[in-house]
Amino acid sequence: MEEHIGKxxxxxxxxxxxxxxxxxxxxxxxKSRALKIFYHLMGGxxxxxxxxTDKRLVSRSRTLLEKISGFGSAFYLSWQxxxxxxxxxxxxxxxxxxxxxxxxxxxTAMAAVFHTTRGSYVQRNLQxxxxxxxxxxxxxxxYEKAVRRSIEQRQDMRDLHDKELLFIxxxxxxxxxxxxxxxxxxxxxxxxWIYPPxxxxxxxxxxxxxxxxxxxxxxxxxxETLEMKKQSNQxxxxxxxxxxxxxxxxxxxxxxxxxxxxxxxxxxFDEDALYNAQDLDEITLGRKKANLSARIKMDLDVQNNxxxxxxxxxxxxxxxxxxxxxxxxxxxxxxxPIVDINIExxxxxxxxxxxxxxxxxxxxxxxxxxxxxxxxxSGDDINLYSYLEFKSHQNRSLHPNRFYESFYKKSRDVATLxxxxxxxxxxxxxxxELRIIDVIKDSLMLFCEALQRLDDKFxxxxxxxxxxxxxxxxxxxxxxxxxxxxxxxxxDNIKPGYYTRLGAAIRESSKILKxxxxxxxxxxxxSDGKPNDVDRYDGRYGIEDTKKAILEAKKLGITPFCVTxxxxxxxxxxxxxxxxxxxxxxxxxxxxxxxxxxYINLTKQ
Amino acid sequence: MNHNYYLQQSNEIELxxxxxxxxxxxxIKGPTGCGKTRxxxxxxxxxxxxxxxxxxxxxxxxxxxxGRHLIDESGTYWQDGPLSKAVREGGICYLDxxxxxxxDTTVVLHSLADYRRVLPIDRTGELIEAHxxxxxxxxYNPGYQNILKGMKPSTKQRFISLSxxxxxxxxxxxxxxxxxGVDESxxxxxxxxxxxxxxxQDSDIQEAVSTRLLVYAAKLISRGxxxxxxxxxxxxxxxxxxxELLEVLxxxxxxxxxxxxx
Numbered sequence: 001m002e003e004h005i006g007k008x009x010x011x012x013x014x015x016x017x018x019x020x021x022x023x024x025x026x027x028x029x030x031k032s033r034a035l036k037i038f039y040h041l042m043g044g045x046x047x048x049x050x051x052x053t054d055k056r057l058v059s060r061s062r063t064l065l066e067k068i069s070g071f072g073s074a075f076y077l078s079w080q081x082x083x084x085x086x087x088x089x090x091x092x093x094x095x096x097x098x099x100x101x102x103x104x105x106x107x108t109a110m111a112a113v114f115h116t117t118r119g120s121y122v123q124r125n126l127q128x129x130x131x132x133x134x135x136x137x138x139x140x141x142x143y144e145k146a147v148r149r150s151i152e153q154r155q156d157m158r159d160l161h162d163k164e165l166l167f168i169x170x171x172x173x174x175x176x177x178x179x180x181x182x183x184x185x186x187x188x189x190x191x192x193w194i195y196p197p198x199x200x201x202x203x204x205x206x207x208x209x210x211x212x213x214x215x216x217x218x219x220x221x222x223x224e225t226l227e228m229k230k231q232s233n234q235x236x237x238x239x240x241x242x243x244x245x246x247x248x249x250x251x252x253x254x255x256x257x258x259x260x261x262x263x264x265x266x267x268x269f270d271e272d273a274l275y276n277a278q279d280l281d282e283i284t285l286g287r288k289k290a291n292l293s294a295r296i297k298m299d300l301d302v303q304n305n306x307x308x309x310x311x312x313x314x315x316x317x318x319x320x321x322x323x324x325x326x327x328x329x330x331x332x333x334x335x336x337p338i339v340d341i342n343i344e345x346x347x348x349x350x351x352x353x354x355x356x357x358x359x360x361x362x363x364x365x366x367x368x369x370x371x372x373x374x375x376x377x378s379g380d381d382i383n384l385y386s387y388l389e390f391k392s393h394q395n396r397s398l399h400p401n402r403f404y405e406s407f408y409k410k411s412r413d414v415a416t417l418x419x420x421x422x423x424x425x426x427x428x429x430x431x432x433e434l435r436i437i438d439v440i441k442d443s444l445m446l447f448c449e450a451l452q453r454l455d456d457k458f459x460x461x462x463x464x465x466x467x468x469x470x471x472x473x474x475x476x477x478x479x480x481x482x483x484x485x486x487x488x489x490x491x492d493n494i495k496p497g498y499y500t501r502l503g504a505a506i507r508e509s510s511k512i513l514k515x516x517x518x519x520x521x522x523x524x525x526x527s528d529g530k531p532n533d534v535d536r537y538d539g540r541y542g543i544e545d546t547k548k549a550i551l552e553a554k555k556l557g558i559t560p561f562c563v564t565x566x567x568x569x570x571x572x573x574x575x576x577x578x579x580x581x582x583x584x585x586x587x588x589x590x591x592x593x594x595x596x597x598x599y600i601n602l603t604k605q
Numbered sequence: 606m607n608h609n610y611y612l613q614q615s616n617e618i619e620l621x622x623x624x625x626x627x628x629x630x631x632x633i634k635g636p637t638g639c640g641k642t643r644x645x646x647x648x649x650x651x652x653x654x655x656x657x658x659x660x661x662x663x664x665x666x667x668x669x670x671x672g673r674h675l676i677d678e679s680g681t682y683w684q685d686g687p688l689s690k691a692v693r694e695g696g697i698c699y700l701d702x703x704x705x706x707x708x709d710t711t712v713v714l715h716s717l718a719d720y721r722r723v724l725p726i727d728r729t730g731e732l733i734e735a736h737x738x739x740x741x742x743x744x745y746n747p748g749y750q751n752i753l754k755g756m757k758p759s760t761k762q763r764f765i766s767l768s769x770x771x772x773x774x775x776x777x778x779x780x781x782x783x784x785x786g787v788d789e790s791x792x793x794x795x796x797x798x799x800x801x802x803x804x805x806q807d808s809d810i811q812e813a814v815s816t817r818l819l820v821y822a823a824k825l826i827s828r829g830x831x832x833x834x835x836x837x838x839x840x841x842x843x844x845x846x847x848x849e850l851l852e853v854l855x856x857x858x859x860x861x862x863x864x865x866x867x
Contacts, residue, residue, distance in 0.1 A: 037809050037853045041801050046808050105856060135797065138860030385673060389728060392674040392681035579811040 025092035026100045028052055033570060035108050039085065042112035046575045047323075047543050050108075053078060053086035056198050077195040078107045083540045085111045086198075093191045094149050102142050103191065106132070109139070110194050121184040122170060125193040130173045146192060147171050154188070312337040312475070318507050320468065323544035333468045333504045339475050340493045345485035348449065349492075352442060352592075356449040359596045363453050379404030414603055415479065415516040416451070419509050420444060420462040420494070421527040422474070427496040428528075430588040436528050436565060437496050443526065443592040444476070444491045448483050450596040456603075457518065460487075463505040464497025467535050471504045472497055479516060502531035503545035506560065510553040521558040522602060526591075529566045547576050563598060565591060611640070611647035612780050614772055621648050624765050630718040630741040632761065635769025638815025640780075641744045644769075645699050654738055655696035657687040661706035667713045671726055683729055692717065692724045695738030703743040708757050717741055718763035774800060777816055785823035791832065794861040795819050798840065801857055809850060814840050832862040 028035075036050050055074045076088035087107055091100045110128050117124035117131075133140040151168050167188035184195065317331035348356060374383045383405040390399050426437040444460055451458050460476040476490045477483065506523070513521045531542035553560050562573060562582040573582045583598055585591050624631050625648075633641050642658075649656035659670065672686035691698035703711060716723050722735040743764065745756070772780060774796050781792045796819070803813040818840050825835035841854045 034849045034853050034856075037805065037850055038856065040805050040809055041853060041857060043801070043804050136860035137794075138863070141863075385668065388674045388676065388681060391676070392683070574808045578807045579809060 021092045021095045021100075024095055024097045024100055025090050026097065026104060027090045028087055028104070029089075031101070031104055035087070035104055036571070038105055039108045039112055042109045044085075044108070044112035047540050047547070047572075048080075049084040049539070049571070051084050051086050052089040054198055056195075075189045077189055077191070077193070078111065079195045079197050080111050080114070081197045088191075091191070094146070099142070099146060099149070103146065106139065106142060106146075106192055107194070109136075110192070114194050120182075121194075121196055122182050122187065125184075126170075126173060128194070129192070133173065143192070150190070150192075309338050310341045312339060318504060318511075320503060321545045321548035323541065323548075333471055333501065335471050335473050335504065335508050337473050337475055340490055343486075343489045343493050346489045346492055347485060348445065348488060352445055352449075355593060356446055359446055359450045359593070360453045363450060363596070363600070374405040375400065375402040376404040376406055377402055379406035381405050413518050414456050414520045414522060415513060415518040416456060416458040416522040416524055416599070417509050417513050418444065418447065418458060418460045419505055419523065419525045420460070420476075421464070421500055421502070421505075421525070421529075422462045422494055422497050423464045423500040423529070424496050424498055425500075425529050430565075434589065435496075436588060437494065439565070439588050439591050440526055440528075441491055441494055443595045444494075445488060446592045447595050447599070448477075448487065448491070450599070452483050457516070459512065460491070461505075461509060461512075462494055463501075463508075464499060465501035465504065465533050466498040467533060468501070468504075468537070471501050471508075473505065473508055479512075499533040499537075500527070500529065500531050501533045501537055502527070502542070503549040506546065506549040506553060510549070510556055510558055513553075513558050514556050520603075521556075523553060523558050523560045524599070525560065525562045526595075527562055527564045527566065529564075530572055543572055543576065550576055559602075561598075561602060563591070563595060609643060609647040609650055610780075610783055611643055612772070612776055612783070614640075614769070614776060617644065617767055617769075618648070618651075620765070620767060622652070625652055625654075625740055628722065628735075628737070628740065630714075630743075630764045632764035632766040633742065633744040633769060634747050634766065635744075636771070636812055636815065637746055638817030639769045639771050640816060641769055642699075642701065645697065645742055645744075649697050652697075654740065655691075655694070656699055657691045657696055658699045658701060659687050660701045661703050663705055663707055665706045665710055667710050670710070670713060671724070671728075674728065688713070688717075689724060689726065689733060692733050692735045692739050695736035697740045697742055700741075700743040702745055704745045704756055708760075711757070711760050714741065714743075714760065715763065718760075771799070771803065771813075771816055777819065780816060781819050781823045784820045785827045787823040787827040791826055792823065794832075795822060795836075798836065798857060798861055802840075802844070802854065810845055814844060818843060831865050833858060833865050836862060 032050055039048065039050065040046055053076055055076055057074050078085070078087050080086060085108070087104065091103050093103060094100050109132050110125070113128050113131050114124060117127040119127070129143060133143050151171075154167065166182060166186060167190065170182055170187050171190070184193075189195075315334045315336035318333050318335060319328040319330055320332040321327075322329050373379075375386055382403055386403050386405075390396060390401065390403070393399050420440050422437060422440070426440060427435055429435050430439060448458075448460070457479055458477075459479045462474040462476055463472060465471040474494070476494070477487045481487065502525075506525070509523055513523060531546045532538045533542070537545070550560050560577060560581065562577050563585060564573060564582060565585050565588040567584070567586060569582065569584050573584070576582075583594070585594050621631065621644075633644070635641050645658075646656055648654075659665075668686065670686045670688040672684050672689045674681045675684045676682075685693065688698050690696075700706070700711075700714075713724070716725060717735060717739075718741055722739070724733045724735065725731070726733065771777065777799070778789070778792045778796050781787065781795060782789060787795075799814045799816075799819055802810075806813040822835045822839040825839060826832050836858045837855065841851060841858060844854065845851060
């Protein structure tokens, strides 16, 4: 009975205080890609990511009902930092779906033009709004409507406080300068505005600061599918050195094998937690990753196959691009070339024989790179023009009498370097039996069979990395080696490594390609995810470095092309490789067959 | 005579005239629909030279350019190709999209494109010396994704090159108004749309909206077609087949021209 009364009371208060029109709700997830394109369209930075924002507490006057019910003190407000733009997970401000949807696009546009504005956050928002309203008549209509509706909704609440009057007053675009006395804290939170980054509300009108943003965007863990984000109280427990490991790291592996060290944090994903989280209004989050394995960042430098992987020399150093400083970090990354030795030569696996045959037939059928040769003594066709020439010749006895033409094969002027990402993530399964790494191996083998047929020059390298000090660059086949059963064995012996420092691998590959005498150079990259590494090589840093490496390659006359099985590739690959510079294979199993086709399309004459 | 309208972007008219007076060959590169062909035609009129246009394709042989023997009732006779014709009579020989032609075909241009200015015709044993008014112009669009297509450096380095991009907003507005007769406010909006869309180039779309497409849209509008529909059909539809991208582009159009039902 008590519970029942509680529910009724709760519903009553909710209706009185909740202003969201949940039936007209628009979800961020449905619109995220469109918003991203729109962000670019409005001139936003192409490496910025789009994320869902956390709830933030706002101190503002509340109606009595709201105070009792506890609603109305937290809002999902949009904000941005140098890495990403954070938008509400859903928008239901208005009783009109179209209007709610346009709100998303409005916010995206606001964020894109925000950097051009100056002054306090209130002023900047007004300037940005004004820009948009003046530039786009459609936004003018929207803004007028949205503001009118917002004010009507405020007035429904009857007793207007001073702050709410201030709110209405502040929305007038004509009076930007006279409004500068307001601070954004004084004004009722407004869904069409961009707010300061969460955690910095006290440092309101400060310009962008130099330091790392206070929260890593990764904290929006993809595995947690909470429909709404919660207010996060962040504990400052991010510093790894603060923790205390009660045992020697050497013994860690053996302990892990027996017991789960930290009982309070289970490695498995807790569905109850998710359920509970939806009911909670506030969750205090540690800023560490959820599971133990991800939390202890330690180089467990155990070679995955000691007896066989043979480093060639101590490696050499190359540069890396730091987008924040806008300079190269000289000799920052160490490349360690590795070859596998003591491996047994193998034949083409049976499962691939049929596919190989078919790909080869396809290549023949397409009559690739066949050139016409006329004026032959004998051939497939009569060349009419040489006959005409004969007829028109003054002294026919001098004519060579060669009237035939034929097609012949000519090796093409292409050098292709295949670069395979063999980071740990390739260990993941596509189906129960098949891992990504298996598909990559099959692809490489089929590719070799196909290119063998064409007589094109190619090399294969694979890479994975462990921080900047150890980028492992596996030599599978260099340009000079002929394709043989030994190469097949090298491919077969590929194992998932560590992380993906893509920029470094591209630079190293470019260096190798540059030395090839051919006029056309193709760098074909097989990848399964974003560039990332254990250190700061993650998110925007990794993307910008990779982008730089790609530009460098293009300058050397190399054509980079990426084939990926990452279904989220559309988020970042267009920026890295350009629209026509990559292909996404949604079904990983199709990669082996798709790869030769892609190659044909790229090099078709 | 029907005059071609052309609005100068930077210094290309002076450069072309200078090159013409010095008899230097010209290479023009630029994205599709930015006015390359129009420029050549207007220069032809300006300099009073006939323009021989050859659109290149991968089956174009040297004989297609130089000429060949043909037969009639009295036997065989030699028929000049467009290149030899221009070389003999004077005029601009314009090879459009030259990278579409096979590299070995374009080698016949070499002797014409340097100081020698001669065209040897090996079939007749003739060596034609170029007419003083002969001028060689080639063009291509560097945006294609094929590593085997490109110009031989030895061909490329015989030309003075002119890079075209889309016109500046002010110029483009003038062009759109002039070509279509649409009023200024509409032209301004069209240019604003194009400016935004061009920011997506290289990341979300392969090649951005061309001036040509803007003129198409403006022409439809000035004929009384609904602006929203005109933009959807002439600008948005031809840029992409990706649904999400189309949705965003539509949204952009709506921001300028209110939506109407078709």
